[in-house]
Amino acid sequence: MRTILLACAAIAPLAAAPMIAQQNRAAAKVAPADDIEILHVHGSIYMLAGAGGNITVSAGKDGVLLVDTGLAENADMVLAAVQRLQRQLQVKEQPVDLHWGAETRGTLQSSLNPIGPAKPIRYIVNTHAHPDHVGGNERIAKAGRTFTGGNVAGDIADAGQGAAIIAYETVLNRMSAPTGALAATPEGAWPTDTFHQESMKLSHFFNGDAVQIVHVPDGHTDGDSIVYFRGSDVIAAGDLFVMTTYPVIDVERGGTINGIIDGLNKMLDIVIPEFRMEGGTMVVPGHGRMSDGADLAYYRDMVTIIRDRIQTMIKQGKTLEQVKAAKVTGDYDPRWGATSGAWTTEKFIDAAYKTLAPKSAPPKPTGTTKKKSQ
Amino acid sequence: MLVGVSSGAQQYPSDEEVNTQATGVDLSGEWTPVREEDNTGNTELGDWVGIPMNEAARLRAMAWVASIQTLPEWQCRPHAVSYISRGPSQLRISKEVDPVSRTVTAWHMEWLRSIDKPVYMDGRRHPSENAPHTWGGFSTGQWIGDMLKITTTHIKEEYLKRDGVFHSDRIKVNQFLIRRGNYLTYILVEYDPVYLTEPLIRSTEYVIDPHQNIPPYPCNVVEEVDRPKGIVPHNMPGTAQYYADVKDFATRYNIPWDVVTAGAETMYPEIQAKIAAGRAKNAPAR
Numbered sequence: 001m002r003t004i005l006l007a008c009a010a011i012a013p014l015a016a017a018p019m020i021a022q023q024n025r026a027a028a029k030v031a032p033a034d035d036i037e038i039l040h041v042h043g044s045i046y047m048l049a050g051a052g053g054n055i056t057v058s059a060g061k062d063g064v065l066l067v068d069t070g071l072a073e074n075a076d077m078v079l080a081a082v083q084r085l086q087r088q089l090q091v092k093e094q095p096v097d098l099h100w101g102a103e104t105r106g107t108l109q110s111s112l113n114p115i116g117p118a119k120p121i122r123y124i125v126n127t128h129a130h131p132d133h134v135g136g137n138e139r140i141a142k143a144g145r146t147f148t149g150g151n152v153a154g155d156i157a158d159a160g161q162g163a164a165i166i167a168y169e170t171v172l173n174r175m176s177a178p179t180g181a182l183a184a185t186p187e188g189a190w191p192t193d194t195f196h197q198e199s200m201k202l203s204h205f206f207n208g209d210a211v212q213i214v215h216v217p218d219g220h221t222d223g224d225s226i227v228y229f230r231g232s233d234v235i236a237a238g239d240l241f242v243m244t245t246y247p248v249i250d251v252e253r254g255g256t257i258n259g260i261i262d263g264l265n266k267m268l269d270i271v272i273p274e275f276r277m278e279g280g281t282m283v284v285p286g287h288g289r290m291s292d293g294a295d296l297a298y299y300r301d302m303v304t305i306i307r308d309r310i311q312t313m314i315k316q317g318k319t320l321e322q323v324k325a326a327k328v329t330g331d332y333d334p335r336w337g338a339t340s341g342a343w344t345t346e347k348f349i350d351a352a353y354k355t356l357a358p359k360s361a362p363p364k365p366t367g368t369t370k371k372k373s374q
Numbered sequence: 375m376l377v378g379v380s381s382g383a384q385q386y387p388s389d390e391e392v393n394t395q396a397t398g399v400d401l402s403g404e405w406t407p408v409r410e411e412d413n414t415g416n417t418e419l420g421d422w423v424g425i426p427m428n429e430a431a432r433l434r435a436m437a438w439v440a441s442i443q444t445l446p447e448w449q450c451r452p453h454a455v456s457y458i459s460r461g462p463s464q465l466r467i468s469k470e471v472d473p474v475s476r477t478v479t480a481w482h483m484e485w486l487r488s489i490d491k492p493v494y495m496d497g498r499r500h501p502s503e504n505a506p507h508t509w510g511g512f513s514t515g516q517w518i519g520d521m522l523k524i525t526t527t528h529i530k531e532e533y534l535k536r537d538g539v540f541h542s543d544r545i546k547v548n549q550f551l552i553r554r555g556n557y558l559t560y561i562l563v564e565y566d567p568v569y570l571t572e573p574l575i576r577s578t579e580y581v582i583d584p585h586q587n588i589p590p591y592p593c594n595v596v597e598e599v600d601r602p603k604g605i606v607p608h609n610m611p612g613t614a615q616y617y618a619d620v621k622d623f624a625t626r627y628n629i630p631w632d633v634v635t636a637g638a639e640t641m642y643p644e645i646q647a648k649i650a651a652g653r654a655k656n657a658p659a660r
Contacts, residue, residue, distance in 0.1 A: 023565050039504055049504045241457065258444060265604055268447060277451045278508055279529075290506040295543075297447035298531050302605040324613070331434035334568040335542050362387075 004280055032155055036074070036081040038088075039290060044207035045230030048083055051078050054133035056236035056284045058229060060207030064144070064162075067227045067236035067284075069136030078136050079143055086118040121146040123206070125213055126167035126191060127238025128221045128287070129174035130250075137189035141165055144192045155368035156238035166200070167191035168215045170223035174253065199233060208232070220247065220286075222254025225262065228270060235267055235283045241296060243288025246329070247303055247334045248343050248352035251287050256355035257307050264300040302332050310352050320353045399553050401481060404587070405465040405580035408557075417535045420623030423645075424637035425539060432571035433611075436620055441599070441607035446484040450593035453531035454509040456547050458485040459560050459578045464588050481515065481522075488590040493524050500527050507543050518540025526550040534564070534574065542568035556582040572638045628653055 035315030036050040048055040055078060058065040065084070124321050126134050144163030172191045177183035183190075197214070204209040209231035216224045220239040226237040236340060239248055240263035249255040271293035274280035283291045309328040318326075329337060329345055334372025337345035410615040418526070422435065442448055452458075463486040470480040470492075491510035500512055511529035515522050524547075531543040545566040552559040558580040563573050611617045624634045630652025639645055 037502060037504055039502070047504070261604065273450075276509065277447065277449075278489065279506075282506070289504045292506060293447065294451070294530055295507070297445070300447075301442070301606045304604065305608045308606075308608070309611065327433075328611075331430050331437060333543070334428070334430045 022164070036077050038081055038085050039289060040284050041232070041234050041284060043229070044209060045229050045232040045234040045284075047082050047290055048078060049076075051081075052125075052135060053130075053239065053286050054284055055286075056227065056234070057082065058207045058209060058232075059089055061119065062207045062251075063122040064206075065123040065206055065211070066121060066140065067125045068133040068238070069124055070140070071132050071138045074141035075136035079140060082121065083118060090116065090118070107185065121163045122146050123202070124163050124165045125227050126165065126171050126227070126267065127227070127236065128224050129167075129171045129253075130221070130239070133238065133286070134171075134175065134185070134189060137165055138186055142188065157249075161289075162188075162192075163192045164193050164265075166190075166193045166195075166213060168223045168225050169194040169196050170221075170254070174221075174223060204355075205231070214266065216259065216266060218254050218256045218259035219263040220255050220260060221250045223233075223261075226263065226267060233272075233281045235270060235281060237263075237267060237283050237285050238288035239265065240266065241255035241283060241285045241291070241299060243295065243299075243341050244337060245287075246306075246345065246348040249348070249355065251351050251354055255351070256315045257303065257352040258355065259304055259311075261300065261307060263305065266294060267296055268293060268300060302336065306332065307352060307356070310349070311356050314353070314357050317357060320350065323353055324349055380585070397477065398522055399520050400469075401467045401522065401551055401553055401558070402469045402585050403467060403557050403586075404582040405467065406586055407462065407464065408463075408579040408581050417537045418623050419537045420620030420634065421535070421537060422620075422634055422637075423640045424640060425534060425628065425645065426572040426574055427539060427572050428569055428571050428637060431539060432635060434540055434636075435538035435571075436616055437608045439607045439609055439619075443644075444598035444645060446597075449595045449598070452488045453485070453508050454531055455488075455491060455511050455513075455526055456541055456545060456562065456564055457533055457535070458488045459562065460535075460576060463487070464586055465558075465560075465580055465584070466586075466588050478656045484588065486588055493522075512546070513549075520553070522551040524551070526605075540569060541566045544568050572641070575641075593618075608620070628656075630656065 021154055036048050037047065038138075039047045041047050042057070044058050044060045046057040046059060048057055048070075049072040053068050055070055057065035057083070064082055066078075066082070069075065092174060116267070121140060123146060124137060124141055126137070128134075142161045145161065146164040154261045172194050175183065175185040176187070176190050195216075199212055199214040201213070203213075209229040212230060213225050214228065215224060222241055224238055226238060226240065229235075240260055242248065247257070247260045249257055249260065272282070272283040273293050277294050277297075279292055282295050283292060283293070285291055309326075310323055313323050313326065313328070324346065329349065333345055337348075339345065396620040397584065397618050410439050420435075422432065425431075427435070453463075466484045468482045468484075469478045470482065471477070477495075479494070479496045483491040483493065489510050491513060493513040493515040494516050498514065500514065505512075505528060507528045507530045509530055509532065511526040513526040515524045517523075526547040526549065528544065529545050529547065530542075531540060533539060534541050541564065545564060545568075546565040547565070550559075550563075551562075559577060560580060561575065561577045563575050564570065565573050568577075609619065620630065620634075623629070624631050629649060633640065633645060633649050633652055636645065636648070639648070
């Protein structure tokens with residue numbers, strides 16, 4: 001139940017906090033936030049569950065990179081979980097090799113202090129702008145320290161303060177506001193590094209991974225990104241792929257069902273199973289359990305089949321009410337549907353229909369129009 | 375026999391009474407299925423008799439077309455744990471032994487085309503709900519006398535039968551292995567809150583076959599059908615094909631449609647009266 005409620009928080013508008021978002025936040029508070037679960041995915045990558053949206057973590061000798069930061073009220077719990085993870089990793093590290101006489105320092109000191117200071121959080125990547133994924137940005141970014149960017153290393157004293165926050169450009173637009181207007185989120189939560197192209201890459205390996213951030217247009221929102229850790233072979237999917245509900249389509253913020261399907265297929269293009277269509281490239285969904293390509297394929301199949309049914313009925317001239325009456329999701333409802341909560345089956349069909357139906361023609365200009373003289 | 379399992383307290387101690395130190399019997403070996411009417415291997419479209427399917431499961435089966443298995447993501451999949459013992463496949467059971475205590479710490483079960491299914495006997499807990507699911511699931515075992523009870527969770531969504539009848543990834547399967555000399559009875563009790571209205575209970579009989587060797591099953595994904603990217607084959611509701619495929623079974627075997635779609639009712643002997651009544655109603659007037 002909690003995961004469903006948290007998944008639904010994803011559609012909460014950023015600016016005014018309407019009742020739906022308040023309800024979900026209340027639900028999140030009621031849930032024991034101190035049990036954030038750490039699951040190892042592959043290589044340097046971990047999944048934190050229980051903070052709102054799932055958080056994907058790269059942890060190692062380069063420091064920490066987080067994909068999303070959960071709900072604001074869980075930020076301290078996330079930081080505690082990251083520290084717990086780092087301690088576990090340090091304990092796992094191999095003991096220092098025995099040195100020999102020509103070494104300039106002995107090993108006794110390191111044996112007295114086997115656990116060194118944890119490396120800071122360097123980067124946050126936001127998959128989209130919803131509060132259950134960016135809520136912890138400000139608190140967590142402040143706790144971090146990034147590598148300085150561009151050509152400013154060493155020239156500007158505060159260039160490395162706080163973790164860098166990376167996102168597609170529209171995420172910044174959603175979270176900020178033009179000068180003089182009230183922003184949806186505090187400035188400290190805003191992305192510090194945005195991109196406009198179809199993808200961007202970190203300029204160096206991070207904990208052994210090449211990190212690629214790929215934008216998916218018009219999917220869950222208009223600012224979605226997936227993050228691919230090429231090495232550990234893990235995709236952080238954001239809310240383009242959730243294991244708890246039908247896909248949440250935030251139509252008001254540019255989401256479409258076809259964009260969701262494009263995103264799912266884009267991820268399937270990356271996925272290579274380890275053996276018998278299982279394992280290999282792992283996928284961390286925006287909500288719900290850890291997944292692989294087979295889970296992703298099932299979800300893609302389900303969304304595509306439902307899309308095809310709605311699309312066909314639209315072509316036949318059916319109204320939204322007729323589509324709903326036809327129970328186009330009947331075979332999948334017991335697993336993915338909901339009749340209550342913020343993201344119901346009905347709302348999913350509404351959103352899918354709305355984004356598939358041909359746009360109505362713009363209203364004809366009123367007033368007199370002069371006929372051309374013949 | 376199946377009734378005996380569901381009311382196991384008559385024959386076996388309850389779970390609470392299980393002696394966890396019991397070593398049970400040796401299950402390892404090469405087992406080959408004994409063919410009988412309940413284990414006929416491949417199935418037919420629309421053969422839903424004996425499965426407690428709900429309406430959603432039926433709708434899904436009607437929309438299913440075999441062509442979906444030509445998609446690259448569907449090729450090379452193994453049979454999942456809830457299906458494979460029902461297929462025409464041999465079974466190999468091997469054991470993992472602690473070298474010091476010489477106790478069995480895990481059984482490994484392997485069928486044709488399936489991946490290894492370890493059954494842990496060391497008392498470990500099942501993973502969290504957020505852990506990934508696999509075709510074989512996560513299994514733990516305990517002895518109830520000389521019967522091994524296996525509890526399997528974390529199973530991927532997959533078919534119960536190869537005609538579009540699916541279980542969800544929320545399924546839990548209890549299995550009971552009973553060895554009687556050269557014979558092994560394998561019973562599955564499957565609980566799926568998504569697609570089943572009652573537990574589905576099935577059994578398979580195996581006989582030991584010391585000459586058997588389960589062959590390897592290499593597989594490469596190929597482009598089986600030249601189709602545009604993004605197509606997912608399925609029967610569209612309202613089309614003739616949507617009903618034709620599944621109704622063919624009922625027509626061919628003269629089983630009334632309301633019997634085929636009766637779900638859990640079809641598991642019990644009383645369904646025979648409904649079949650007879652339906653046939654009488656449908657019989658041509660003389």
